[in-house]
Amino acid sequence: GYPVVQTGANKFKIDGDPIFFEFIDINNGTANLLKVNQEGEEYVFERDYQLPDFDDYLGKYYSKVLDVNYEFYLEGGLLVFRPQEVDEVRVATIKEKDKAASLWGGLSFVRDSEGVITGFLLSHKRARNIEFVKVSATE
Numbered sequence: 037g038y039p040v041v042q043t044g045a046n047k048f049k050i051d052g053d054p055i056f057f058e059f060i061d062i063n064n065g066t067a068n069l070l071k072v073n074q075e076g077e078e079y080v081f082e083r084d085y086q087l088p089d090f091d092d093y094l095g096k097y098y099s100k101v102l103d104v105n106y107e108f109y110l111e112g113g114l115l116v117f118r119p120q121e122v123d124e125v126r127v128a129t130i131k132e133k134d135k136a137a138s139l140w141g142g143l144s145f146v147r148d149s150e151g152v153i154t155g156f157l158l159s160h161k162r163a164r165n166i167e168f169v170k171v172s173a174t175e
Contacts (some may be wrong), residue, residue, distance in 0.1 A: 090115050092153050093128070093145065097168035099158075106168060 039051040046059040046067070055074045059067035070081045090110055097106045105120040108128065115128045117138070128136040134145040134153075141160030148154050155169040 096171040097155060098171050099166055099168045101166055105171070 038053070040048050041051045042048050043056070044058075046062065047056065048058070049056045055072070057070060057072045059069070060071055061068040066083070068083045070083075072079045072081070093108050093115055094110065095108060097108070098104070099106075106117050107120075108115060108117045110116070111125065115130065115136070116125045117128055118125050119140075126138050126140055128138050128143060130136050134147065136143040136145070141158050143156050143158055144165075145153050145156045153170060155167060158166040158168060
């Protein structure tokens, strides 16, 4: 956790340190390059990972084992979920295609042969691969 200060449109610095960075080569709101200047040395990093289409993950999922629904939605540009009857929202951080991490465990989304998400498996300290099935919007 370093305090970051914005110094320009796409320019930032770490407060109290001579470390500057700038997002460049921006297309459709996504930076493809990150330029870092640290102690006079300049480094350029290419984007290696593109954010997924979060729409694929949105919706309600049901676990027969736990008899609970989880609802995934977007909040402030983040993919979040809220278990049924729990007020606290949890962020699901996509680590790679169809794999996410959260404070409640790892999530592995499952797709059918046509590439449509049909559910996910939840794993955490006490249990592995708890199955959740995506509930259609009409149910």
